[in-house]
Amino acid sequence: MTFVVGPVSVRTPASSANLGPGFDALGLALSLHDDLTAEVLESKGDERLEITVTGEGAEDVPRSGDHLVVRAMNATFDLLGERPAGLRLTCVNAIPHGRGLGSSAAAIVGGIVLARALVDGGADRLDDRAAFQLAVDLEGHPDNVAAAMFGGLTIAWIDGAAAEMQRLETTVETTVFVPPEAVSTERARGLLPETVPHRDAALNAGRAALLIAALTVAPEHLISATEDRIHQSYRAGAMPESYKLLRQLRVEGIPTIISGAGPTVLSFARGIAERAPQGWAVHELAVDVEGALVR
CATH class of the missing domain: 3.30.230.10 (Ribosomal Protein S5; domain 2)
Incomplete structure (x- = not known):
C-alpha cells in the first residue's frame, strides 16, 4: 500500500x-x-x-x-x-x-x-x-x-x-444556544424509559413524517413538526436550563428542539440571539451541504 x-x-x-x-x-x-x-x-x-x-x-x-x-x-x-x-x-x-x-x-x-x-x-x-x-x-x-x-x-x-x-x-437556517456545561450522551440516554405510551409513539411517528415535509417544502409547519414526546422531556432533569429555554421559545412560536442528547438548544430561526441565558454561546448556522470535505 x-x-x-x-x-x-x-x-x-x-x-x-x-x-x-x-x-x-x-x-x-x-x-x-x-x-x-x-x-x-x-x-x-x-x-x-x-x-x-x-x-x-x-x-x-x-x-x-x-x-x-x-x-x-x-x-x-x-x-x-x-x-x-x-x-x-x-x-x-x-x-x-x-x-x-x-x-x-x-x-x-x-x-x-x-x-x-x-x-x-x-x-x-x-x-x-x-x-x-x-x-x-x-x-x-x-x-x-x-x-x-x-x-x-x-x-x-x-x-x-x-x-x-x-x-x-x-435550506433552513438555525440558531444554536450552547450552555457552558456538558452533559454526557451516556447520562442522557440513561434517563430514557424502556417503554413509552402508545399514544406518544404514534404522535412522534406522525410528527417525524411531517418534519421531513417541513424541512424540505413546507417550513410553515415546523412548530408542529418539531414536537416530541419520547425523549426530550425525560432528559429535562439533566439539563433544566436547556429545557426551560426550549419551552420558552416554543411558547413564542419558535420551532425549537434539544440538539441530539443535549444540552444545546437549536431553533429553526434567526435574530433571536438575545434569548440566550447568561454565559451561553450563540451561533447562527446554515446547513452544511458538503459533509466531510478533503481540502
Whole structure:
C-alpha cells in the first residue's frame, strides 16, 4: 500500500440529531467545523505519533492512540491493509464537546476520510458506502454520522447489520444556544424509559413524517413538526436550563428542539440571539451541504 506524500486536510461539520421527533434517525449538518490535517511519517525507524490540538476540547483530549481521530484513522488503515510507520495529526476544533452537536461523529468521520485520503487510491478501495458503515460501527448510531459524512438533511437507519441513509436538501437556517456545561450522551440516554405510551409513539411517528415535509417544502409547519414526546422531556432533569429555554421559545412560536442528547438548544430561526441565558454561546448556522470535505 502506498501513502501520499505531504499533508492532507479534511473539514468535517457539526451535526444535530433527532431534530425533535426523529429520534436516532434524523440528522442535520451545520456550518460549524473541525479542521484536521495529517501527514504520514515514513522515514525508516520513524514510528512517531505527533498530535496537536487547538480549540474546543484541547485541554481534555488525549495525545495518544486513544485520540478518537487516531482510532478512526487506524481502523481505516487496518481495513485498507496497512498502518503507516508514523503519523503527524493537527486538529483545529470548533465543535463543542459533550453538547449534542456531533463532535464524536465529526472526529470519527474526519478520521476515516482523512486516512482514506492519505492512501494512494484510497477512495477506490474504500468507497463512501463502506466508509459510512465503518463510521457507524465505530460510533454506534448512524444519525450524526450520516449528516457529518454526507452533509444536508439525512435519514439514517440500520437494515439488519447494514447502515443505510438517504440525503435530502433543505435550506433552513438555525440558531444554536450552547450552555457552558456538558452533559454526557451516556447520562442522557440513561434517563430514557424502556417503554413509552402508545399514544406518544404514534404522535412522534406522525410528527417525524411531517418534519421531513417541513424541512424540505413546507417550513410553515415546523412548530408542529418539531414536537416530541419520547425523549426530550425525560432528559429535562439533566439539563433544566436547556429545557426551560426550549419551552420558552416554543411558547413564542419558535420551532425549537434539544440538539441530539443535549444540552444545546437549536431553533429553526434567526435574530433571536438575545434569548440566550447568561454565559451561553450563540451561533447562527446554515446547513452544511458538503459533509466531510478533503481540502
